[in-house]
Amino acid sequence: MLEDKNKKRKIGNIPYIYPIPMALVGANVHGKPNFELVGDLGLMGIKPALVYISSGNTHYTNVGILENNTFSINFPRTDMLALAEHCGTVSGRDEDKSGLFEVFYGELQTAPLIQECPVNLECKVMKEFSIQHRQIFVAEVVQTYVDDSLVEEKNGNLIFAELAKFDPIIYTLGDRYYRIGKSISVGNNRKRRKTRS
Numbered sequence: 001m002l003e004d005k006n007k008k009r010k011i012g013n014i015p016y017i018y019p020i021p022m023a024l025v026g027a028n029v030h031g032k033p034n035f036e037l038v039g040d041l042g043l044m045g046i047k048p049a050l051v052y053i054s055s056g057n058t059h060y061t062n063v064g065i066l067e068n069n070t071f072s073i074n075f076p077r078t079d080m081l082a083l084a085e086h087c088g089t090v091s092g093r094d095e096d097k098s099g100l101f102e103v104f105y106g107e108l109q110t111a112p113l114i115q116e117c118p119v120n121l122e123c124k125v126m127k128e129f130s131i132q133h134r135q136i137f138v139a140e141v142v143q144t145y146v147d148d149s150l151v152e153e154k155n156g157n158l159i160f161a162e163l164a165k166f167d168p169i170i171y172t173l174g175d176r177y178y179r180i181g182k183s184i185s186v187g188n189n190r191k192r193r194k195t196r197s
């Protein structure tokens with residue numbers, strides 16, 4: 001019955017805004033790349049692209065972000081889950097994570113980008129503040145790198161491949177990871193995009 005289906009259960013102070021794609025946030029700590037798994041991240045603006053990450057204030061990655069005012073956001077594919085989880089459970093204070101990935105550098109020179117990840121955002125910190133036990137880093141995206149197989153240019157527009165081809169790791173409550181499904185619309189998104197800034 002409809003009423004039963006829509007009946008609500010109060011579950012308390014639970015951040016049910018999932019699904020969220022998991023990212024490996026990279027920073028150079030004392031000249032060496034370090035990566036942590038981050039799910040608490042998001043968009044703050046589109047033009048220019050503005051993002052934020054929320055990172056525990058004791059995390060080793062934060063040391064590097066504060067040192068250089070730069071970091072990277074790298075989205076691993078589902079076949080990188082084991083490595084991603086490793087970066088989410090082991091701290092760079094206890095283990096050197098610099099050799100886990102092939103690293104390249106972009107325009108900022110100090111934000112380590114992961115070659116194996118199909119999408120990389122190179123970020124410059126604009127604002128940092130602490131809240132509860134987290135440090136929030138708001139950053140401008142200075143460059144975005146995408147695997148050549150996932151994007152093409154047609155008449156000056158970027159055409160993005162189906163997300164299934166990108167294959168990001170999607171996380172939700174209950175420590176569950178998912179793979180992305182099928183696209184349900186193309187046309188409407190294009191119309192909307194023109195009205196966004």
Ligand SMILES: Cc1cc2nc3c(=O)[nH]c(=O)nc-3n(C[C@H](O)[C@H](O)[C@H](O)COP(=O)(O)O)c2cc1C
Nearest residue numbers: 036037038039040055056059060061088090091092
């Ligand atoms: C699925 C998952 C999501 C996580 N998301 C975050 C997050 O959003 N923010 C955060 O501070 N830590 C998050 N962590 C924990 C860090 O990745 C973890 O503490 C890491 O070891 C910190 O590494 P570091 O000390 O080398 O920076 C997450 C871990 C997992 C497994």
